[in-house]
Amino acid sequence: MKKKWGLLGGCLVLIALLGGGFWWSQSRPTTLSRPARHNRIKQQAVSTPPAKTVKATPWIKLKQPLQLPILMYHSISSGNQLRVPKHQFVSEMAYLKQHHYRTFTTAEAIRALTTNTVPQKKVVWITLDDAYKDNLTNGLPVLEKYNLHATINVITGFTHKRNHLSLAQMKRMKATGHVDFASHTVQHLNLDELTATQQKQELVNSKHWLDTHLDQRTQMLCYPAGRANATTHRLAKQSGYQLALTTQEGVATLKQGRYNLSRLRVTPGMTTATFADLITVTNR
Known part of the structure; x- marks a missing residue:
């Protein structure tokens, strides 16, 4: 009898040991060996697709000299011939977007005119003179909506x-990426009526103000009322400007000279059809 109980007890102990081992193997966390972990990490790395590289769009060399439409706006409001109502500005910006125009930055305009290249066939440069507050309230939301760009010519003394x-406000606008700023002198005086010293002060001081306060290298000058003379052109180059704009009516070409570029005035009441004709040029 004692022998039977001894055998039975041994069997129970063996069963307990086997059951405990099974329970321990199921409950303990699974640990991969070093080679297994390496293989799993390697598989995960292989399965993750590499980031795509965005290639810059190549610029096209033109067969004929570039004809660049530079639009001239002032205030986006109503009241006189220098003010284009907001609803008209909206329609014109919508037209540019719908017809796939590339709107230049100042740097892109300089590149296009000096190298006779463009990123695409339809290009235009939007400029707004005097830096009115409604350029922010009425103009910027439209540029953002249609993903367009404009250059504002600042009277730094105003x-x-x-x-x-x-x-x-200018810093806020610049931060959006839809606006850059250029010089419209310090006091908006007729440059051709000033002495060379006075002209230089207007050109140099406005550039210095923009460079310092907006952390940039200002490359473009817009003459107040389009007034300039040979001295102005010489001083503009000496002061570090790459281009200068007038109010002469027409499409800009480098044949006019870097410091004597024409623009296209957008007037209040202009129809969208007239606007379309205004900016249509042949660059081939």
């Missing part, structure tokens, strides 16, 4: 005036 953009 930034404290109620109807003009402040420095803080």
